[in-house]
Amino acid sequence: MGNEENQYKVIGTRPIRPDGVDKVTGRAAFGADFSLPGTIVGRVLRSPHAHARIKSIDAKLALALPGVRAMVTGADFPELPDEITAGGEAPVNFRDVSHNVMARAKALYEGHAVAAVAATTAAIAEQALALIKVEYEVLPHVIDVRDAAADGAPVLHETMFTSGVEPAPKKPSNVAGRTEMGLGNVEEGFAAADVTVEREYTTQAVHQGYIEPHACVASVTTDGQATVWSTSQGQFMVREFCSRLLGMDRAAIRVVPSEIGGGFGGKTTVYLEPLAIALAKKSGKPVKMVMTRDEVFRATGPTSGASMKVKLGAKRDGTLTAGDMTLYYQAGAFAGGPAMLGCMTGFAPYALTNARAVGYDVVSNRPKAAAYRAPGAPMAAFAVESAMDELAQKLGMDPIELRLKNAAKKGTRAIYGVKFPEIGFVETLEAAKKHPHYSAPLGPNQARGVASGFWFNIGGQSSAAVHVNEDGTAEVVTGNPDIGGSRASMAMMAAEVLGIEYSKVKPTVGDTGQIGYSFLTGGSRVTFATGKAVCEAAQATVNELRARAAKLWECPIEDVEWKDGAAHPVGGQTDTRTVLSLAELAESAAKTGGPISGAVGINAAGAGAGFGTQICDVEIDPETGKVTVLRYTVVQDVGRAIHPAYVEGQLQGGAVQGIGWALNEEYVYDGNGRLDNPGFLDYRMPVASDLPMIDTVMIEVPNPGHPFGVRGVGETPIVPPLAAVANAVSRAAKVRLADLPISPPRLLAALDGK
Amino acid sequence: MARVLLQREVARRFAGGLLELEVEASSYRALVTALDVRFPGIAQALTVRTAVAIDGEIYADPLLEPIGPHSEVQFLPVIGGG
Numbered sequence: 001m002g003n004e005e006n007q008y009k010v011i012g013t014r015p016i017r018p019d020g021v022d023k024v025t026g027r028a029a030f031g032a033d034f035s036l037p038g039t040i041v042g043r044v045l046r047s048p049h050a051h052a053r054i055k056s057i058d059a060k061l062a063l064a065l066p067g068v069r070a071m072v073t074g075a076d077f078p079e080l081p082d083e084i085t086a087g088g089e090a091p092v093n094f095r096d097v098s099h100n101v102m103a104r105a106k107a108l109y110e111g112h113a114v115a116a117v118a119a120t121t122a123a124i125a126e127q128a129l130a131l132i133k134v135e136y137e138v139l140p141h142v143i144d145v146r147d148a149a150a151d152g153a154p155v156l157h158e159t160m161f162t163s164g165v166e167p168a169p170k171k172p173s174n175v176a177g178r179t180e181m182g183l184g185n186v187e188e189g190f191a192a193a194d195v196t197v198e199r200e201y202t203t204q205a206v207h208q209g210y211i212e213p214h215a216c217v218a219s220v221t222t223d224g225q226a227t228v229w230s231t232s233q234g235q236f237m238v239r240e241f242c243s244r245l246l247g248m249d250r251a252a253i254r255v256v257p258s259e260i261g262g263g264f265g266g267k268t269t270v271y272l273e274p275l276a277i278a279l280a281k282k283s284g285k286p287v288k289m290v291m292t293r294d295e296v297f298r299a300t301g302p303t304s305g306a307s308m309k310v311k312l313g314a315k316r317d318g319t320l321t322a323g324d325m326t327l328y329y330q331a332g333a334f335a336g337g338p339a340m341l342g343c344m345t346g347f348a349p350y351a352l353t354n355a356r357a358v359g360y361d362v363v364s365n366r367p368k369a370a371a372y373r374a375p376g377a378p379m380a381a382f383a384v385e386s387a388m389d390e391l392a393q394k395l396g397m398d399p400i401e402l403r404l405k406n407a408a409k410k411g412t413r414a415i416y417g418v419k420f421p422e423i424g425f426v427e428t429l430e431a432a433k434k435h436p437h438y439s440a441p442l443g444p445n446q447a448r449g450v451a452s453g454f455w456f457n458i459g460g461q462s463s464a465a466v467h468v469n470e471d472g473t474a475e476v477v478t479g480n481p482d483i484g485g486s487r488a489s490m491a492m493m494a495a496e497v498l499g500i501e502y503s504k505v506k507p508t509v510g511d512t513g514q515i516g517y518s519f520l521t522g523g524s525r526v527t528f529a530t531g532k533a534v535c536e537a538a539q540a541t542v543n544e545l546r547a548r549a550a551k552l553w554e555c556p557i558e559d560v561e562w563k564d565g566a567a568h569p570v571g572g573q574t575d576t577r578t579v580l581s582l583a584e585l586a587e588s589a590a591k592t593g594g595p596i597s598g599a600v601g602i603n604a605a606g607a608g609a610g611f612g613t614q615i616c617d618v619e620i621d622p623e624t625g626k627v628t629v630l631r632y633t634v635v636q637d638v639g640r641a642i643h644p645a646y647v648e649g650q651l652q653g654g655a656v657q658g659i660g661w662a663l664n665e666e667y668v669y670d671g672n673g674r675l676d677n678p679g680f681l682d683y684r685m686p687v688a689s690d691l692p693m694i695d696t697v698m699i700e701v702p703n704p705g706h707p708f709g710v711r712g713v714g715e716t717p718i719v720p721p722l723a724a725v726a727n728a729v730s731r732a733a734k735v736r737l738a739d740l741p742i743s744p745p746r747l748l749a750a751l752d753g754k
Numbered sequence: 755m756a757r758v759l760l761q762r763e764v765a766r767r768f769a770g771g772l773l774e775l776e777v778e779a780s781s782y783r784a785l786v787t788a789l790d791v792r793f794p795g796i797a798q799a800l801t802v803r804t805a806v807a808i809d810g811e812i813y814a815d816p817l818l819e820p821i822g823p824h825s826e827v828q829f830l831p832v833i834g835g836g
Contacts, residue, residue: 084802084803085802086801086802086803090803090832090833090834091802091803091832164763166766179763179831180762180763181761181762182762208836264836265835265836266836268834268836340831341831341833341834344830344831344833371834371835371836372836373836374835374836375834375835375836416828416830416831417759417761417807417828417829417830418807418810418812418828418830419810419826420810421810421811455835456812456833456835457835458812458814458833458834458835459814460814522834522835522836523833523834523835523836524835525835603814603815605811605812605813605814606811607812705811712835715835715836
């Protein structure tokens with residue numbers, strides 16, 4: 001969007017982010033950078049077995065080691081009820097969270113925490129871990145999702161009986177739940193089809209790959225008041241989870257957020273914080289805990305790997321008549337993978353009147369899955385968008401034309417029942433079709449792939465406060481860690497409403513004692529929901545400024561209007577009332593009633609759905625199986641880009657992570673269920689030199705649910721790339737690649753098997 | 755009368771498989787109360803793991819939301835994010 005089209009003064013411009021200088025000069029303080037005087041070091045003993053009963057833990061030698069100050073095991077944490085609670089981001093079983101943070105009777109994956117110690121130095125803590133004697137009874141394990149769902153698989157939880165099936169099973173299994181949703185009649189839809197495609201697809205578990213490992217410091221006073229400094233996607237989430245896991249009041253825990261070096265969903269839960277509080281309480285010392293990269297891979301949540309089957313039917317003109325999909329998603333060691341979200345999103349871009357989606361949530365001896373950008377959607381989209389590509393080939397249709405023929409629009413009912421409001425999917429397809437990339441010539445062994453994707457985006461609870469400083473500058477305080485440039489966006493929205501320059505607004509991320517409750521930074525919600533709160537807080541401040549001007553002018557507030565950062569009289573009498581700027585009203589605040597502020601707490605509804613379409617050109621090397629991404633374009637409906645550069649960054653980052661998922665990333669386990677590649681040398685994520693510049697096209701179909709039209713933008717861009725890449729490679733190789741990642745050996749095998 | 759659409763699993767467990775019905779209610783709270791009278795136990799099932807879309811707008815916490823005489827009320831799973 002060019003400024004000539006911009007009706008706003010600040011929104012849509014590209015100022016420098018407030019945290020930018022600190023981040024590029026190394027001054028910014030991330031999770032591991034914080035320390036207090038007298039801080040000691042916490043370390044975690046982790047299971048070397050994928051599945052084992054913990055028969056005993058003997059820590060006598062460890063506790064006798066000079067310098068060891070405290071130790072905790074599962075026995076130090078209260079046992080919580082086995083129930084789903086409406087807390088956190090989605091319904092949560094806090095018993096499972098507690099058992100994931102620290103194993104109880106069984107270790108359920110290699111890397112599962114079984115004990116933690118705190119000592120005066122890291123070396124002593126490591127030495128103490130080596131002195132802890134854990135007696136294990138090693139049990140059979142299962143890693144693969146389909147193996148885990150099969151009869152006769154080693155069962156992780158003797159109390160797990162599949163939900164969502166009738167009659168209720170009498171035997172426990174690893175299938176935590178079955179979910180089904182649908183529209184119309186799938187059988188009749190396929191009977192009406194002229195053409196069908198049907199195939200099975202697999203994707204592997206992939207990690208969010210945040211550069212910064214999990215880290216925290218906890219300090220507990222002698223009267224039981226805890227303060228935690230940690231890196232997370234939500235200081236209020238950390239407070240809630242620690243409160244529940246440790247049986248402490250919320251008010252007894254203050255959580256101070258550090259800068260965050262990437263989260264992508266993986267920092268929407270806790271791992272270290274409850275342990276650090278427990279160790280700090282026992283030792284009486286501040287305890288610092290920082291994971292190694294090895295621990296991040298072995299013990300924190302990747303997203304689910306998936307095994308899927310998709311069938312599509314269409315008329316000869318391309319009109320879809322039916323869609324059917326079955327998804328098996330890895331949940332990791334505890335129930336709660338995103339199979340449901342896969343069912344809801346896979347078919348969402350298309351106006352299907354006959355559709356069915358069945359999902360299975362399956363546990364296995366892997367780390368508990370955590371959220372990852374649009375959790376559950378990229379896998380289902382990979383299967384559906386690959387099937388759409390195959391269908392286009394079978395029909396002899398252009399893949400964008402096929403999508404346009406079936407595209408969801410305002411009023412289309414999604415498989416989960418809701419009719420879409422204003423959406424911009426068609427606009428993304430039209431823009432992709434006319435983009436120069438789509439008609440650029442291709443060379444030998446080169447091909448082009450297209451795929452689309454959908455993500456809901458969410459709202460939720462947010463607090464915001466705007467304070468006018470004595471000199472006419474302003475502070476904006478919110479409760480969401482800044483992962484993607486949100487401080488800049490918050491300051492821009494406040495500046496726009498207040499009518500002052502962006503540089504005059506200072507945004508701050510408050511700790512849990514400084515701002516009201518705010519749900520975590522996730523679900524692409526912050527610029528939408530917290531931004532909405534900021535707009536309302538700024539508007540409340542404007543109303544207070546108008547009231548102060550009315551006092552000075554001795555007139556009703558209705559006679560004062562706010563424009564261009566100043567109070568103006570309305571309805572005549574301009575001769576006796578001079579315009580009062582925000583700075584002038586701030587300067588006289590003491591005389592008119594004291595400090596000027598606006599604070600709100602909201603539960604934001606009206607999040608706008610996100611749709612995108614991506615184009616990928618690849619070249620394959622038939623000799624080595626290497627895939628080179630030549631050109632890549634992301635087209636997305638972003639509602640309104642508050643700071644276009646940061647929106648572009650989200651689109652580029654999502655695409656790059658999806659390309660890694662498609663081509664390189666996977667967890668490799670040995671025969672004993674131990675991870676073979678827990679580091680960035682062997683777990684290969686794309687780096688800048690691997691990829692071309694990712695081109696972006698921002699479509700702006702404003703979301704009526706936000707004052708400036710914002711839609712969430714952070715998750716949708718990771719949905720299409722798996723299929724966009726696979727479709728390009730499949731067309732270049734002239735064989736359908738249905739299993740990710742498309743690593744060189746896998747591509748060579750596919751070429752050999754043609 | 756508002757048009758109410760239940761999730762399949764909830765419909766199977768509490769409403770004899772009835773996926774769609776009409777309910778007279780002016781608020782979400784009244785609607786759930788009316789459903790619970792007709793299908794005992796359904797209110798509890800609708801408070802955990804369930805969001806609601808009222809005329810296409812999704813609410814995670816809809817307790818006090820108004821329902822129009824021709825509203826469409828769709829229960830759906832809670833949506834999170836990453």
